[in-house]
Amino acid sequence: MPAAPSESAAPAHPASPATPPPEAVLPPRAPEAPAPGTRLGSHYEHCFGCGPQHPAGLRIDAVAGTGLDVTAEFTVRPEHQGGPGLAHGGLLTTAMDETLGTLNWLLHVPAVTGRLETDFLSPVPVGSTLHLRAWITGAHGRKIYSAAEARIGGPAGPVAVRARALFIQVKLEHFTKHGRPEDIEKVLDDPDLMQRARTFEVNP
Numbered sequence: 001m002p003a004a005p006s007e008s009a010a011p012a013h014p015a016s017p018a019t020p021p022p023e024a025v026l027p028p029r030a031p032e033a034p035a036p037g038t039r040l041g042s043h044y045e046h047c048f049g050c051g052p053q054h055p056a057g058l059r060i061d062a063v064a065g066t067g068l069d070v071t072a073e074f075t076v077r078p079e080h081q082g083g084p085g086l087a088h089g090g091l092l093t094t095a096m097d098e099t100l101g102t103l104n105w106l107l108h109v110p111a112v113t114g115r116l117e118t119d120f121l122s123p124v125p126v127g128s129t130l131h132l133r134a135w136i137t138g139a140h141g142r143k144i145y146s147a148a149e150a151r152i153g154g155p156a157g158p159v160a161v162r163a164r165a166l167f168i169q170v171k172l173e174h175f176t177k178h179g180r181p182e183d184i185e186k187v188l189d190d191p192d193l194m195q196r197a198r199t200f201e202v203n204p
């Protein structure tokens with residue numbers, strides 16, 4: 001069996017692509033951003049993360065903060081199990097992704113997750129309420145850097161999950177071009193959703 005490489009032979013760990021580089025700056029909160037305290041609602045009713053129509057979804061409904069931040073709550077249900085009685089890790093990552101994604105509303109640009117790193121610090125039992133918080137850490141060109149944490153039991157409870165993300169700004173055509181045509185058609189027929197989507201279009 002070949003010898004395992006020694007610590008010293010391992011290449012230096014590169015900086016994470018989800019960490020803002022020195023040239024990144026904190027972007028301004030968009031003038032059109034929802035006022036602090038506003039419930040951001042769902043961007044798509046069938047979304048696994050926020051859609052009220054999704055039977056097993058997380059139904060995350062984030063609240064805009066005063067700066068470049070949002071908060072949300074999510075209670076783990078039996079359909080979210082990985083280990084018996086415990087939340088599935090991938091599902092917790094989804095909760096982080098969804099909460100981080102709602103930061104789009106504060107910058108008023110559509111963006112999709114390019115990279116998402118998650119640290120699981122403690123097991124999360126079914127029935128736990130996670131208190132989520134996400135904030136923007138910088139932006140450079142189309143790249144938006146952000147971080148999030150989920151605390152158990154209360155907004156000041158112990159941190160159970162941490163995440164860092166790199167979102168990439170896209171045009172609305174990203175969704176119409178790549179989405180399954182029958183789902184896109186239904187969305188285009190939905191006046192409420194189109195009104196929300198159009199607010200992005202007039203302010204690219």
Ligand SMILES: CCCCC/C=C\C/C=C\C/C=C\C/C=C\CCCC(=O)SCCNC(=O)CCNC(=O)[C@H](O)C(C)(C)COP(=O)(O)OP(=O)(O)OC[C@H]1O[C@@H](n2cnc3c(N)ncnc32)[C@H](O)[C@@H]1OP(=O)(O)O
Pocket residue numbers: 017043049097098099100101102104105109110111112113114115141142143166168170172175176187197
């Ligand atoms: C009409 C219908 C509208 C309906 C929608 C309405 C509203 C939507 C708006 C807001 C929604 C609000 C809330 C959403 C909430 C939650 C949703 C959760 C978010 C998700 O769950 S979303 C799904 C998962 N997500 C994807 O499905 C992305 C798949 N992917 C791609 O679609 C492409 O990959 C893309 C577009 C990411 C980039 O492609 P591209 O061609 O545009 O750009 P390119 O590759 O040049 O990257 C530009 C610069 O980013 C760097 N870069 C890119 N990726 C990187 C990586 N992974 N690591 C490190 N660096 C990376 C490059 O290195 C370059 O850097 P540099 O500029 O320095 O060269």
